[in-house]
Amino acid sequence: MNLPNALAYSHVLLQDCIYPGATVVDATVGNGHDTLFLAQLVGPTGSVIGFDIQAAALARTQTQLTLTGQTDRVTLHHTGHQHVADYLTADTVVAAAIFNLGYLPGGDKATITHAETTLAAVQALLPHLPRGGRLVLVVYTGHPGGQAEATAVRDFCVHLPQKSYQVLQYGFINQVHQPPYLLAIEKR
């Protein structure tokens, strides 16, 4: 088995902390790849709450969920992830959340995630993580605006208090075409 890339390792980290019946958040539904993975991990008694601002992406994901019989455990919201708090109660425990930053592959490359809204969502989600819960971000720097967002997100993570969180950075460092890297915030 070769060293997994950032995207593959995000699934390893999610798998480790998500249990049947858990509530989890897919902050960037996109093509639904993560959504379906999360739906399998939480099982029929769990709950996946997904966000995306692109209606076509949500429609495609909804189709996949229907085909795989997993619609009951997934709620997709056609709105930005910065509004995630509106869909949680104060005591909702979110076992894990995943962000796939940048633009949607195959979609409009001008529609990208931005530091301000990404960090608003991260800050809204952190209080909901249980001990051992993880917020995972796959960070892209190769597109216009990507480096600025990456810098702001990493800077936020570097300053998270180590008594409450540990933040892992994982990524390949010798590739010419800036591959994504992973940031994982774990609640202690």
Next chain:
Amino acid sequence: MNLPNALAYSHVLLQDCIYPGATVVDATVGNGHDTLFLAQLVGPTGSVIGFDIQAAALARTQTQLTLTGQTDRVTLHHTGHQHVADYLTADTVVAAAIFNLGYLPGGDKATITHAETTLAAVQALLPHLPRGGRLVLVVYTGHPGGQAEATAVRDFCVHLPQKSYQVLQYGFINQVHQPPYLLAIEKR
């Protein structure tokens, strides 16, 4: 299970690519922690080749190997790891190698690893890695000289050709007392 730190993750990465009967290198024997771990992984038919410039460290490790009945599969050399090529034949396949940089905990803090000798050893070992073989470095920056070595080693890794190797960097980024991070070079 919490996110493993760099030291713990180095063992995960070694475990994944070392098989019974393999030949492996412990470039910095030190307290023998890695040596014993490697000896278990290669088993009675394998071979661990260890290096350290501190005789006391080697003696302690030898005692541990005797107590655990693993002396036959381990050869310890009282010399610097930059001489590793002298102890390999041209066709020796080295499934994995581990470097724990910096100074020996509990030892003389003035005796540290240096970029020049570390990189000489890394360059001598790379041609011996099989496809999927890994050279793992645990890198410390908090001691005098540590940052200079880390910068040189990371710079070397960043420039390794991606067609032949992939290099992973793994570490926590929000800790005040510069924890070690991990660099793993995998032959493709």
